[in-house]
């Protein structure tokens with residue numbers, strides 16, 4: 001069974017509260033999502049292996065550690081996942097970025113695919129899928145399947161807020177994918193929105209609506 005990591009660092013929780021607040025406008029919302037994504041990147045990379053190298057400090061030779069040849073891909077689910085890309089890249093600057101376009105049909109709540117562009121060496125990379133909202137889990141599960149169909153093996157899912165229903169759905173379909181989230185909320189409402197959540201992440205990021 002995959003693991004669910006709830007990242008309860010005070011900075012993440014404080015910023016998430018500001019993100020949730022309905023009085024937070026698009027500019028501040030975007031900045032905060034970027035900042036939280038950067039803080040989450042710190043936690044998501046915690047299991048990256050280190051290797052020892054020889055360097056010279058101004059004082060003399062030293063054995064020191066560096067991250068060991070890890071190739072990473074960051075895959076935002078369009079649109080809202082875009083808001084987390086720059087924060088992730090701040091801490092993992094050598095990562096390549098792939099894009100998967102999915103929107104959730106408002107009536108059926110089923111994910112509809114409309115775009116895909118991945119790095120050519122995607123199968124050699126550990127992928128981090130990012131999307132602020134894990135609601136029914138349909139979009140995330142579809143994106144994971146999409147990447148597995150292309151031969152990707154090692155995938156993590158990072159979101160800001162998860163509903164219990166979404167976690168269960170992803171774990172049922174993909175029990176090899178660990179989930180990192182800043183919060184697990186109470187439930188979904190009748191429109192498939194996370195309660196209390198933050199509203200529509202894409203609309204709040206991009207000022208649509």
Ligand SMILES: O=P(O)(O)OC[C@H]1O[C@H](OP(=O)(O)OP(=O)(O)O)[C@H](O)[C@@H]1O
Nearest residue numbers: 078079080103104135136137138139202
């Ligand atoms: O877990 P699910 O029930 O699939 O819902 C979550 C999805 O819904 C939102 O995207 P949306 O469809 O609103 O597209 P957008 O990012 O373009 O606004 C969100 O960013 C997720 O991708």
Ligand SMILES: O=c1cc[nH]c(=O)[nH]1
Nearest residue numbers: 135193194199200201
């Ligand atoms: O609460 C939700 C659910 C899906 N998508 C969002 O943007 N917000």
Ligand SMILES: [Mg+2]
Nearest residue numbers: 200201202203
């Ligand atoms: Mg949306």
